[in-house]
Amino acid sequence: MKGYYKIADELFEIHSIYDEVQTMCHDYACAELPEGVSPIVVATTLEEIREEQKLSDEEMIYEGLEPIAFPDSYLETLVVYRKMCSVLPHRGVILMHGSVIAVDGEAYMFTACSGTGKSTHVRLWRQLFGERAVMVNDDKPLVRVRATEDGHKEIIIYGTPWDGKHHLSTNMSAPLKAICILERGAENEIHRVGAAEAFPMLIQQSFRPDDREGFIRAIDLLGDVAENVGLYDLHCNMNPEAARVSYEGMQ
Amino acid sequence: MKLKYQIYFKELAGKWTGVAMGPDARKYNNVIILNESGYDIAKHLQEEISREELIDRVAQEYEDSREVIAAQVDAVIAKLQDEGIL
Numbered sequence: 001m002k003g004y005y006k007i008a009d010e011l012f013e014i015h016s017i018y019d020e021v022q023t024m025c026h027d028y029a030c031a032e033l034p035e036g037v038s039p040i041v042v043a044t045t046l047e048e049i050r051e052e053q054k055l056s057d058e059e060m061i062y063e064g065l066e067p068i069a070f071p072d073s074y075l076e077t078l079v080v081y082r083k084m085c086s087v088l089p090h091r092g093v094i095l096m097h098g099s100v101i102a103v104d105g106e107a108y109m110f111t112a113c114s115g116t117g118k119s120t121h122v123r124l125w126r127q128l129f130g131e132r133a134v135m136v137n138d139d140k141p142l143v144r145v146r147a148t149e150d151g152h153k154e155i156i157i158y159g160t161p162w163d164g165k166h167h168l169s170t171n172m173s174a175p176l177k178a179i180c181i182l183e184r185g186a187e188n189e190i191h192r193v194g195a196a197e198a199f200p201m202l203i204q205q206s207f208r209p210d211d212r213e214g215f216i217r218a219i220d221l222l223g224d225v226a227e228n229v230g231l232y233d234l235h236c237n238m239n240p241e242a243a244r245v246s247y248e249g250m251q
Numbered sequence: 252m253k254l255k256y257q258i259y260f261k262e263l264a265g266k267w268t269g270v271a272m273g274p275d276a277r278k279y280n281n282v283i284i285l286n287e288s289g290y291d292i293a294k295h296l297q298e299e300i301s302r303e304e305l306i307d308r309v310a311q312e313y314e315d316s317r318e319v320i321a322a323q324v325d326a327v328i329a330k331l332q333d334e335g336i337l
Contacts, residue, residue, distance in 0.1 A: 062280075194264055195264050196266035196268070199261070200268055204282070208270070208272075208276055210274055212257075212273060215259065215273055219259055219261050223261055223263055226263060227263065
């Protein structure tokens with residue numbers, strides 16, 4: 001199976017064994033490629049799908065969880081994204097793990113270790129802001145660092161089809177205003193943190209390619225992200241008030 | 252002695268954050284944070300080096316006394332050993 005997709009302003013030609021990845025990327029499909037444009041070609045093999053299962057098993061064991069045998073069609077979606085995200089740093093784009101919501105056209109990312117409650121907190125934002133809020137991506141958005149003509153760096157975040165178990169995402173982009181590191185707390189409290197302080201967490205919540213050049217490029221781009229968006233540490237509970245505290249803290 | 256993994260150090264706001272590169276990232280998923288002088292010591296540990304050689308190298312870059320440099324080298328070595336990467 002083959003399909004063309006525009007994701008994070010990059011064109012991809014995805015060849016897959018199963019149709020799940022093609023179906024998943026449907027909202028990002030291009031009927032045809034613009035003339036003279038070479039897409040990034042991504043293809044998968046059964047060996048790579050087996051390897052993805054092994055990687056998943058290792059991660060589950062590392063986190064103290066029982067490994068889960070996933071269907072090959074699902075594993076293939078991960079292989080495809082892994083391959084895309086291994087190339088993208090060379091084009092100024094990295095994958096981060098987090099839940100992203102845009103309010104009044106500006107995006108806010110919430111990142112944390114799995115199970116902390118990112119999606120739950122973002123749901124509170126959707127309840128608070130209603131139609132002013134748009135879900136960009138609930139799990140694995142892409143982030144682009146773009147140099148501007150005046151020598152600054154602009155950070156843009158994109159919705160992607162890899163959007164978490166609730167499949168919350170929009171095919172859109174927005175300037176990334178802030179990244180918020182979320183931790184559970186009894187009270188709602190937010191404070192600004194420096195780039196160096198937040199950087200270790202941002203590294204752990206980003207995808208780093210295996211190849212040396214891609215790895216270094218990804219870490220350097222992540223440094224640009226850390227230096228060019230607002231960074232915050234949020235301790236919050238599950239009450240609706242938490243959304244108001246975090247939004248106001250990031251203005 | 253030598254770092255167990257290939258570590259890439261990135262400087263941000265005066266702090267050096269070290270991350271294991273490539274396949275090594277699956278063996279060491281933590282990050283190590285050093286100040287500038289710590290980084291100036293750790294960067295020599297990407298290759299096999301003895302404690303004395305390390306002190307000599309750092310002494311070429313810093314004007315402190317050898318005793319002061321030796322103490323800094325020992326502190327960085329201890330930190331990296333505590334992290335399990337040396």
